[in-house]
Amino acid sequence: MSEDQARKVIQTFKYEPKRLERGYSDRTLYVNLSDNTVKAKTISEETKDVFIGGRGYGLYYLWQAVTGVTKWNDPENEIIISCGPIAGITQYPGTGKSIVVTLSPTTGTVIDSNVGGYFGPFMKFSGWDALEVQGKAERDVVVYIDGDKGVVTIEEVPLGDLNTHVLAERLTDYYSESENDKKNISVVSTGTGADNSLMGMLNFSFYDRKRKAVRIKQAGRGGIGSVFRDKNIAAFVIKFSNVNGDLNNPADKKRINDTGIKMHKEVASMDPKQNNMRKRGTTMLTPIANDNDLLPVCNFKFGTHPDAVKITKWEDKFCHTGSDGCWYGCTVGCAKVVFGFELRTGPYKGQKVLVDGPEYETIGAVGSNVGVFDRDHILECNFYCDTYGIDTISFGTGAAFIMECYENGILNKDITGGLELNFGNREAVMELLHQIAGGEGFGKIAGQGIRKMKKIFVEQYGANSRFLEDIGMEAKGLEYSEYISKESLAQQAGYGMANKGAQHDEAWLIFMDTVLKQIPTFEDKAEALHFFPMFRTWFGLVGLCKLPWNDVVPANNADTDEPQKVPEHVENYLNLYNGVTGKEATIDDILFESEAVYNFQRVFNLKMGVGKREHDSIPYRSVGPVTVEEYESRQERYDDQLKDLIGVDPSGKSTEEKIKVVREYREKQYEILVDTVYKRRGWTDQGIPTLDTLKRLRVDFPDVVGLVKKHL
Ligand code: SF4
Structure with a gap:
């Protein structure tokens, strides 16, 4: 030293x-x-x-x-x-x-x-x-x-x-x-x-x-x-020196070893045929999102773009000579890296640096969502967000919101200090990022996040508050992660009901809902919005990464009863948990453990003043088309839905009239689903866990019960 x-x-x-x-x-x-x-x-x-x-x-x-x-x-x-x-x-x-x-x-x-x-x-x-x-x-x-x-x-x-x-x-x-x-x-x-x-x-x-x-x-x-x-x-x-596989002093080392050997073989044989995470990392999601109308483009207005092909392939940028596990033993190794990237802007301009990433979320946030389809821009933004300690998702989703405000005349160059924040202006995006990091200029406002920006734009710049509520992509104050949820009612609730705000790690149901159509009824969706948040919460209780659960799956997974749950991997996780702790937990046991913590977190939200139904509301942009431009970009789809789902003949109606009808229908669907999920979770119609639920889950501590009683 x-x-x-x-x-x-x-x-x-x-x-x-x-x-x-x-x-x-x-x-x-x-x-x-x-x-x-x-x-x-x-x-x-x-x-x-x-x-x-x-x-x-x-x-x-x-x-x-x-x-x-x-x-x-x-x-x-x-x-x-x-x-x-x-x-x-x-x-x-x-x-x-x-x-x-x-x-x-x-x-x-x-x-x-x-x-x-x-x-x-x-x-x-x-x-x-x-x-x-x-x-x-x-x-x-x-x-x-x-x-x-x-x-x-x-x-x-x-x-x-x-x-x-x-x-x-x-x-x-x-x-x-x-x-x-x-x-x-x-x-x-x-x-x-x-x-x-x-x-x-x-x-x-x-x-x-x-x-x-x-x-x-x-x-x-x-x-x-x-x-x-x-x-x-x-x-x-x-x-800490001398890491080895036995430091947890597990109850049954052989069980863990056997499970690990089986999984490593599976990763080696299946990953190249499936998502190829070892070569592509999570960038593999970009073309899938674009092909399925899920990639956020221009503040979540659209889900695909012709130029998206410019940001879907990354393998040639990545260094493939080492291992990219972010902890020992991770053969999935999705933590990709780019070496020798030359910076074009900012305090380190001209330096050649290492960029950890990009991940899919970063590509969506600082690329397509701000209308910039350029890999070098994404890498530059990725690097600076990381080194400045700025969340790429909140920055990108926030910048996209600002750009839509700019294009609608809510903001102008006088307000932004000369930044022309039109979609696609990568120089302006980079300058905005540097200003946020330095606490300078318009960056001081942008760095506060969408919820606070909405208030400032209404109070100081006379913006229409309803429009900002519609297009400001945050829930509970957290900026949305990078998936279009308009056609997935289950995902809308996955975002809106997540305890922490609009992040998809609790529930990622878009494919089950819209592509595979496995959860057609409200009850099916509510069951998925019970099982998956609880199961996914468990990963965060025990120290696991979710990606090896369902981004690589066994060869016969599609033939199982519930392929979306990846039953063989659930079995693996029970082997690991029981092998380490000496428990003999079943899937029901681990779901129970998660449900207890999940409900405790919901009550914690209540303690902090945000744990009720009103706080599970979401911006309409995540539910349906806000603007004429958005509606008309998917006119055939929405007109068909008017006829087939809502029973309204679209002919002779203006786009504004059709938007209104679609909106009423979609907002009602969301509220019905919220009711169904609350019921499934054992919560009141205001989204508060009942005393019976807290008791069943053994989190009926006196201070928890006292707090909940005040709100019932
Ligand atoms: S632990 Fe997860 S995030 Fe880290 S490299 Fe492995 S799969 Fe990727």
């Missing part, structure tokens, strides 16, 4: 690194940056039994930390990182995920975001099931966990540039003893964009030994990076 003379250790906490037992250490590391407290907390059996780990632990500790009036930038808000009992095993793909939980600056309620990289598993192996950070430091600090020695320090170290591509590499160098030691370091960091906006995200690093490069994965959603910087955290750094 160098530069020790400039290092100032503010607090030191020594502990006994603890061997994990069946995936758990049963303690959390608590850090308070206001008074520099560092201590261990024991996790009780009761807490473990109900909350399991990962997102469950995040919710549990955040609930204890905050009241219903706590704001994101109050010192008592916490950032909690936890990954869960399965995380860290190296025998199966996708086992290194952490979940980060905090109060979001844009939604005002809980945000949970899952992320790869090595930090979470290293934290577990260092003896901690979760890291809980509260308070605010006076100056920028690093929280350093040396899991080899059993020492936690809060320290000031020479930092320089805080943007991730510089800082993560610098801290990896700083805390490692040698080139070989770099693989034992993981850094959590963000960048100047998180300082100056509400859409800050966190980068979790891992060292790519073959390519000798620091790589990153993102906890992107909901402004977690902005909370991180508000607490004056420069970075969390962890060191």
